[in-house]
Amino acid sequence: MTQPATDNLRELYRELILDHARQPRHFGRPEHFTHQAEGINPLCGDKLHVYLNLEDGAIREAAFEGSGCAISMASASLLTETVRTCDAEKAVTLAADVQAMLGGETTGQDLGELQALAGVREFPSRVKCAALAWRALTAALDNTDARVSTE
Amino acid sequence: MSTASDRIDESPGTSAVEARRSDFPILFQEVHGQPLTYLDSAASSQRPLAVIDAVDHYEKHDHANVHRGVHTLSHRATEAYEGAREKVRRFINATSTAEIVFTRGTTEAINLVANSWGGEHIGAGDEILITWLEHHANIVPWQMLCERTGATLKVAPIDDDGAIDMAGLESLITERTRLIAFSHTSNALGTINPAREIIALAKERGIVTLVDGAQAVPHGPVDVNDLGCDFFAFSGHKMYGPTGIGVLYGREELLERMPPWQGGGDMILTVSFEGSTWNELPYKFEAGTPNISGAVGLGAAVDYLESVGTAAVAAHEAGLLRYTTQELEKVDGLRIIGTAPRKVGVVSFMLANIHPHDLGTILDQLGVAIRTGHHCAMPVMERYGLPGTARASLGLYNNREDIDRLVASLGRARQVFGC
Numbered sequence: 001m002t003q004p005a006t007d008n009l010r011e012l013y014r015e016l017i018l019d020h021a022r023q024p025r026h027f028g029r030p031e032h033f034t035h036q037a038e039g040i041n042p043l044c045g046d047k048l049h050v051y052l053n054l055e056d057g058a059i060r061e062a063a064f065e066g067s068g069c070a071i072s073m074a075s076a077s078l079l080t081e082t083v084r085t086c087d088a089e090k091a092v093t094l095a096a097d098v099q100a101m102l103g104g105e106t107t108g109q110d111l112g113e114l115q116a117l118a119g120v121r122e123f124p125s126r127v128k129c130a131a132l133a134w135r136a137l138t139a140a141l142d143n144t145d146a147r148v149s150t151e
Numbered sequence: 152m153s154t155a156s157d158r159i160d161e162s163p164g165t166s167a168v169e170a171r172r173s174d175f176p177i178l179f180q181e182v183h184g185q186p187l188t189y190l191d192s193a194a195s196s197q198r199p200l201a202v203i204d205a206v207d208h209y210e211k212h213d214h215a216n217v218h219r220g221v222h223t224l225s226h227r228a229t230e231a232y233e234g235a236r237e238k239v240r241r242f243i244n245a246t247s248t249a250e251i252v253f254t255r256g257t258t259e260a261i262n263l264v265a266n267s268w269g270g271e272h273i274g275a276g277d278e279i280l281i282t283w284l285e286h287h288a289n290i291v292p293w294q295m296l297c298e299r300t301g302a303t304l305k306v307a308p309i310d311d312d313g314a315i316d317m318a319g320l321e322s323l324i325t326e327r328t329r330l331i332a333f334s335h336t337s338n339a340l341g342t343i344n345p346a347r348e349i350i351a352l353a354k355e356r357g358i359v360t361l362v363d364g365a366q367a368v369p370h371g372p373v374d375v376n377d378l379g380c381d382f383f384a385f386s387g388h389k390m391y392g393p394t395g396i397g398v399l400y401g402r403e404e405l406l407e408r409m410p411p412w413q414g415g416g417d418m419i420l421t422v423s424f425e426g427s428t429w430n431e432l433p434y435k436f437e438a439g440t441p442n443i444s445g446a447v448g449l450g451a452a453v454d455y456l457e458s459v460g461t462a463a464v465a466a467h468e469a470g471l472l473r474y475t476t477q478e479l480e481k482v483d484g485l486r487i488i489g490t491a492p493r494k495v496g497v498v499s500f501m502l503a504n505i506h507p508h509d510l511g512t513i514l515d516q517l518g519v520a521i522r523t524g525h526h527c528a529m530p531v532m533e534r535y536g537l538p539g540t541a542r543a544s545l546g547l548y549n550n551r552e553d554i555d556r557l558v559a560s561l562g563r564a565r566q567v568f569g570c
Contacts, residue, residue: 006563008183009516013509013567044508044524045538067538069508070568123512 039136185518193544205451235450275301335367340489341497392452396445496545
């Protein structure tokens with residue numbers, strides 16, 4: 001079958017995304033954490049938990065567990081890689097920037113590896129999958145023991 | 152595309168059904184530069200031109216409110232609306248149009264029974280029996296009723312193939328069982344349930360039955376008198392009609408004794424501040440101005456299905472289901488979920504370790520529309536320990552080329568995921 005569709009798919013399922021989906025980093029509930037939140041996408045059943053260990057306003061450790069599609073798993077895995085040594089304040093800004101990027105806004109920010117998630121912009125129904133972990137991160141940093149839903 | 156297809160026998164008349172594909176204008180388009188392959192009729196079927204035109208004609212020439220004014224348009228609208236009711240009555244072989252209540256769909260029909268009949272007949276300690284195969288629409292209204300009344304919801308088990316375990320079901324019937332509510336066919340797995348057998352078990356014990364027929368009516372002949380159920384619910388949009396219109400069939404004797412569940416215009420005979428009296432059946436259950444154009448479209452869908460022939464539709468889809476199953480079984484790493492001996496044209500599956508949601512996106516890029524997820528039947532998914540499945544479902548317009556495209560797109564998905 002032909003090209004344009006395939007190009008979009010290649011953009012969405014980049015090697016980096018597939019790699020993180022197959023082998024998610026920092027996966028599993030850590031023994032010690034100070035902040036956490038659950039994100040669920042009721043439409044497709046994606047469910048993940050983000051765990052953070054904060055000290056003096058800085059994230060010292062980030063982990064997640066859950067199940068979902070390749071996009072939501074890869075996004076969560078990339079999240080833990082990016083924020084595991086990061087000021088909490090900076091993480092909040094980053095979460096907003098990533099969600100803006102997923103929504104198609106150009107922020108001018110260099111998001112590094114996270115730029116790999118930009119492929120979802122061509123797939124409106126998948127933006128929620130990529131955003132789920134980031135919404136959970138924001139909720140965890142609010143320290144409300146929250147549950148966020150995409151709906 | 153496939154030569155294997157030649158090995159399958161199909162019933163006569165099948166090619167005549169297939170030719171009806173041209174009645175569905177929406178199917179002749181490209182999606183992402185690929186010809187549309189629509190395999191999601193269990194979620195919502197497409198409309199033939201005859202239905203689109205009937206609604207269009209009604210809107211352009213006949214619309215007014217029903218059962219009210221003396222003017223010509225109101226008379227025409229009423230004729231059209233009540234004409235549709237008679238078509239539905241004949242289609243499912245109900246005894247009288249008093250037994251045909253128009254609703255927004257299957258969900259509202261079941262909620263009507265849960266509220267009206269349930270409110271009168273279900274009390275603390277009573278039991279309602281459903282099955283593991285149910286769609287959320289045939290679970291949640293009963294849960295809500297149980298919470299209100301202190302009744303208990305029991306769930307009949309299914310086996311690994313996705314068929315109801317009849318011994319298990321029978322063992323859950325007690326002297327407190329007041330209602331058995333079950334789907335005629337499963338939307339998630341395609342299983343055709345032994346409706347007659349379940350109804351017989353219920354009748355012997357004086358238990359009321361409700362059949363969720365949303366996935367049965369589009370796929371073959373249904374005769375409510377022959378089935379002997381007390382209630383039967385279905386939707387217009389799964390049987391080539393419009394959305395927002397559905398039907399509750401109820402035996403007149405039961406409907407007669409049930410209180411209205413919504414109040415308003417049309418359902419009353421007289422209203423005064425001292426009290427009101429209720430209109431006769433079926434109007435007692437149709438408060439407010441109904442979905443008139445929806446009913447007109449539903450009536451046209453009934454005419455359409457009758458013109459194609461429900462038995463011919465069933466034969467065509469059965470042949471195509473055999474072909475679909477045979478071709479999907481050849482795909483490496485594909486596992487079909489739901490392998491009951493009797494099925495309608497619904498095939499749920501998993502492909503390798505690809506999440507159904509990812510599969511849905513890849514297939515969409517290749518023009519193939521399938522449903523992915525839990526299919527509003529989360530307990531079924533839980534039964535198989537799955538977050539969801541990919542589901543291809545057939546309509547009368549589908550053909551082998553659609554299936555060949557599906558199979559080709561699954562190969563492409565494996566490439567994308569490198570598995």
